[in-house]
Amino acid sequence: MKLVTVHLDTEEIAEAPIDRSMVRRFVGGRGLTSKLLSDWYRSPEGSRDKTSPLFIGTGPLTGLSFPMAGRFVATAQSPLTNTIFSSSCGGRLGVYLKRHGIDVLALRGVARKPCYLSVQDGVLSINGADGIWGREKAEAKAVLRKIYGNGCSILLIGKAGENGVSYANVENDGRFLGRGGLGALLGAMKVKAIVVGYGRGEVSGAGDQVSFLAYEFKKLLSASPVTSRGLPQFGTGVLLNRMQELGLLxxxxxxxxxxxxxxxxxxxxxxxxxxxxxxxxxxxxxxxxxxxxxxxxxxxxxxxxxxxxxxxxxxxxxxxxxxxxxxxxxxxxxxxxxxxxxxxxxxxxxxxxxxxxxxxxxxxxxxxxxxxxxxxxxxxxxxxxxxGERVGMPEAAIHVKGLELPAYDPRGAYGQGLGYATSNRGGCHLPGYLIGLEALAIPKLVDRLGIDGKASLLALNQNVTAFVDSLIVCRFAAFAIPGDFYSRIASAVMGERITWEESITIGERIWNLERLYNLRQGITEDTLPERFSNVPLAGMLKEYYEIRGWDSSGVPGPDKLKLLELSTGQDGI
Amino acid sequence: MLERATVGMIKEVGRDLFVRGLISSHAGNISLRMGRTIYITRRGSMLGRLKESDLVGVDIERADSRVLMASSEVEVHRAIYLRTSALSVVHAHPPYATLLSLLEDEIVPVDSEGSYIFKKIPVVSVEKTIGSQEASVVISEALQEYRIVMMRGHGSFARGEMLEEAYMLTSSLEAAAFYAYHIREMKEYRRFSDKYKTW
Missing domain, CATH: 1.10.569.10 (Aldehyde Ferredoxin Oxidoreductase Protein, subunit A, domain 2)
Known part of the structure; x- marks a missing residue:
């Protein structure tokens, strides 16, 4: 596997192999890029970077003929939350990078003047962005398509990113790295866009077993009414009426x-x-x-x-x-x-x-x-x-760790509330997504206003999703695909046996690594906005720390780190 | 102290296991994990007639006197929770699955539902089948890779995130075993892909 690093300040481009043992421990995508960020960006002091590096990572399935896996992740320290932040996107950029032999693309430093990156025929270049910086996105895309053709994949930021709006997003082929302000980070680096050509290289990892699993995967998708009817017919908006009926909106x-x-x-x-x-x-x-x-x-x-x-x-x-x-x-x-x-x-x-x-x-x-x-x-x-802090009314700011809450009211689903409070990237519904259990009966329905066992369920689901984000399969697959399936995919594509339980341990390792990163940043609170004070968080949090093997203030102890092969020297606070 | 809804759920699953014929009157056991505590059915309890006092809370690892009242399979449950991410376990004695476990080294369902859910179910074998150290090891090891396992001639152990899931697996296993057992007498039948043996 290959890591390509672009030093924006010096315009130096470096290639390096990614250590096989690191891949075994972190797989790819979210896990691998989080590990790289954690290793590279220890603190603002002593670092030559003015901003966090940004990693664009592919997974072992990216580029293969496997459903719902043509995605990529971007990982950095969020300008909005200061937490470690991985975001997943369904654009084609990852597939095209992989065809050019690039598994992870890292951006470091700040360019001297606005630029964009291009990858064409295996060659990565840094180009001046005179014709596209400050322009509308549609205009910028038209300029780039004129140069590189309609077949290329374009990742770019809008004016909000250029201007450093803390919640600016990044677009790739009409899909988004939506949350956490990664657009502001690219803007601070003075990178307007990344353009990648179709690429002709062959992506390794396909095989008979992968084909069999892809076939079975599609069978399960078509057997689920969520993935075969609800989402295809109405898009993600299909959730809205259900949430409104349950009082979760x-x-x-x-x-x-x-x-x-x-x-x-x-x-x-x-x-x-x-x-x-x-x-x-x-x-x-x-x-x-x-x-x-x-x-x-x-x-x-x-x-x-x-x-x-x-x-x-x-x-x-x-x-x-x-x-x-x-x-x-x-x-x-x-x-x-x-x-x-x-x-x-x-x-x-x-x-x-x-x-x-x-x-x-x-x-x-x-x-x-x-x-x-x-x-x-x-x-x-x-x-x-x-x-909220500026106007002296923090109680009106509905966020966790600085990230605005999404469309599930935690007062109607206590496990989801705990999910917001403990999420490593702040107020996000995706890590753990107990809404699946509390509102959608996936895989089975639990009492959404009960707390028994919710913390244990949440921790398990957070671990599973961290693994899936590292294998890089769309989260919506989880509406139909059971957790053990992913380890079989990983085994087939990575060429070595990864048991179901090992896959969950890998997810747990990633979750703890992210936790350690945030603790290093001084981000320690696992709370909900005051407005949600009726969510019984304290009891759930106690069980949550217990099942995670953390101390009463939420810090992973030496025994847990040893078990997860995370060293305090390399990964810890 | 468990919430009323949680106790109710355990009682219902116990009742269903009995009514479905997946256990005899005093057989089988059920547990849940919450943090470092396991709530397991009492030794000798009747799963079809559970009361709140039939549930015993024990530490996941540390021995204490409460183990006196816990199910004889408590060590197997502990091993499963310690070695896997399971949050609930159902142990039952499903008749057809138990019968097949004496005949086969793995159960490959021949029916559609069984095929979707399991692909295959491993069969493990030890000398001392009830509550032994060796049973704890082989069962917990198998459950690192599979959602349900058969102990040869004894019964099933299913793991789930939720109790309902572990019960569903147990119930579906028996249904799959019913078809698989009876079809053994037929000379020719349409089989699913041999690929399921690689699962």
Whole structure:
């Protein structure tokens, strides 16, 4: 496996093999890039980098003919949360990098002037970004396509990233590295885009057993109503009505339950009123993506964050807000979180301007001002945590570790609440995703307002997803694929036996590594916003630390680190 | 102290195991893991008629006097929890699966549901089949790779995230074993891919 490092300040490009034992311990994707980040970026002091390195990582399945696995991850220290942050994307960039023989691409330092990277015919170059920096994304893409053709994969940031908005996202082929402000990091590095040609190299790892597993994988997908009907027919928005019915959807910055008219911005509404065509990531039979009259999306989280959350129940208006965020390169969840908070602050006279729930026209103006970091947007561009501190109202900032919460109200699903509190990347629904158990009966339904055993269930699911993110299979596969399946895939593609239990241990190792990184950054709290004080967190947290083998303040002890082959010298605090 | 809903769930699964004929009156055992505590059914309890007092909380590793009341298979359950990520375990004596375990080294389902769920079920064998150290080792080892395992001539051990899942596996195993056993008498039948033997 090959690691290619681009030193942006010196324009030096270095290649190095990735140690086989490191791959055995961390697999690829999230695990491997987290390990590299942890090794390379120990502290701001003593480092020659002005910013965190950013790693783009592929997995052992990337580029093979395997469903839902043509993805890649990006890992860095988040400019929004300061935590370690891995994000997964369904664009084709990873597949194309792999065909060029690049397994991990690392960016370090800050370029002297705005640039973009290109990989063509196995050659990586650093190019001046004069014609694309400061331009709209659509214009920038057109310029790059003119140079490199329509067949290339383009990863790029929008104006929000260039301007350092702390929750700016990154786009690749209409899919997104949505959360954590990785767009702001690329902007700080002065990297506008990465363009990768189709590539002709052969990706190794395919074989008879991999084909058999791919076949069985697809059989299971087609046997599940979630992956064979719900998501294909209505996209991720299919979740909205279910969550509303269970009382898991809130409005007005988590101050009220979502009203019945939320149905007007559901997946069904997207399908009947907006849809142009369905979009699939590379080799995905589900095709949950929606291409609408307003471009990509809106997806479930956005239907909530820019719709229900802001009391906007006109599907076209929600789609327009989504289009603006996508165009400027803003994470729609965080943007909706910030706007929802701003409405509350305005009500309470804490803002120097007026903003009301449902006021779409002002929100459109604000999205542009946020992305351009000017006027009213300058204040809102910092994210909810910093905004709450600035205006003296932290209780209105609905975040965990600085990351705005998504579309599942933890007061209706206690395990999900614990998931937010303990997530290594902050207020995110994805690590653990106990909503599967608490609301969707996947694999079985549990009492969503009970706490018995929730912490143990969550820790197990966090470990499994860390492994799956390292093998790099789309999270939506978990709606149909049981946990033991992934170890069999890993064994087949990596050419050595990895038992089911070993795969969970690898996930646990990654989870602990991320935890250690955050502790090193001084991030120690596992809490929920004050607004959710009725979630019985304390009891669950005690069980959580216990099953993780951490001490009562949540620090992994020497025995646990030894068991996971994580050394305090290399990986610890 | 367990929540009422948790106790209710254990009682229902115990009842279902008995009603489905997957255990005799005083056989089988059930456990859950929460943190470092295992809640396991009492030694000699009737799973079909469980009461809250039939559930015993023991540490996952450390010996204490509460083990006096715990199921005779407690060491097997402990080994499973220590060596795997299981959060629930169901041990039952499903008749057809037990019968097949005496005839085969692995059970490969011939029916559709069994094939989707299991692909195959390993059969392990030891001299002392109940609650022994050697049984703990082979069962917990098999459950590192499979969701359910048959102890030859004795019964099944299923692991799950949730109890319902471990029960489902036990119940589905018996259904699959029923078909697989009876079809042995037929000369010709349509088989699934031999690839399932590689699972």
């Amino acid at each position: 809130s409005t007005k910055n988590f101050r009220e339950g979502a009203p019945p008219q939320s149905r007007r911005v559901s997946g069904e509404a997207v399908a009947s009123e907006l849809l142009k065509r369905k979009r699939a990531c590379y080799l995905c039979p589900i095709a949950c993506g929606r291409e609408t009259r307003f471009g990509e999306g809106p997806e479930y989280e956005t239907l909530w964050s820019l719709g229900v959350n802001l009391s906007i129940f006109d599907i076209e208006q929600v789609a327009e807000l989504n289009r603006l965020c996508n165009g400027y390169g803003l994470d729609t969840i965080s943007t909706g979180g910030v706007l929802g908070m701003a409405c509350e602050l305005s009500e309470k006279g804490k803002l120097p301007f007026r903003l009301a729930y449902g006021d779409v026209a002002t929100m459109k103006e604000l999205i542009v001002e946020i992305a351009e970091k000017r006027s009213r947007g300058e204040l809102l561009a910092m994210g909810t945590k910093a905004l």
